[in-house]
Amino acid sequence: MSAYQEASTASAEAGPASWVFLDREALSAPDAGSEERVGLVVDGRGDTARLRMGALSALEPEPDGGGRLILATDRASAPKWLADLKPPRPVTPSAFTTLIINLIEELAGLAASPRADDASVVVESILMLARTALERPPEPAAPAGMAGDPEMLAAARLIEERLLDPDLDAGSLMHALGLSRSSLYRAFQPVGGVQAYIRQRRLEHARDLLMRRTGPRPTVSEVAQACGFASDSHFSRAFRKAFGSSPGARRESEPSG
DSSP states (O other): OOSEEEEEEEETTTEEEEEEEEOHHHHHSTTSOGGGEEEEEEESSGGGOEEEEEESTTOOOOOTTOOOEEEEEEGGGSOHHHHTOOSOEEOOOSHHHHHHHHHHHHHHHHTTSSOHHHHHHHHHHHHHHHHHHHHSOOOOOOOTTOTTOHHHHHHHHHHHHTTTOTTOSHHHHHHHHTOOHHHHHHHHGGGTOHHHHHHHHHHHHHHHHHTOOSSOOOOHHHHHHHTTOSOHHHHHHHHHHHHSSOHHHHHHTSOOO
């Protein structure tokens, strides 16, 4: 790869920006301005690929044969949510991050071709998905007793997919997964039962919404309604019991971005 391959795009949030793929020589050059560069870093290939994003000045040297891709721009041209990240922040591997990595790899091919319009579309998609990935809470560990049980892990995944569905309960899980009531309750017994687990995951999701650092944050009342609580007071009591503080206090403790 040459010192860089350029892919120009116009970002509605950051204005016109020039995004480049950097190799290790370009990043380490004394006049490269790396202290003012931010971007997305992909280390590895295939199933072992990992995604990070943030300032590139603290990026460690690439190991030989590492297969690193660095999609970069200067801090002044980057979206604020990216410009504000300091060390490159790891993004939890998931199907979602795999999509971002695939798009970055596709863009690396487009940047070497004259298809500038295509490259612009891919860059815009990467930025939109990367911001969403940054705000996504990590997937919780499955409850104790589920390890190695495909049916029970499927129940935990389905709960995540339908977490805000008001009809989500033990009965709907049994129906969707073809599980018996005794099997389902036995798996969730270490965490207080199926409903207790769903309630805790909804509270954790509510906390993440209240503490989000980028974009508009919903009010306590909006969060309570979205997460399936019957009233603001019911939500506040459950939240305080789970986390030791009121939802309003937790929201005000985090500045909006």
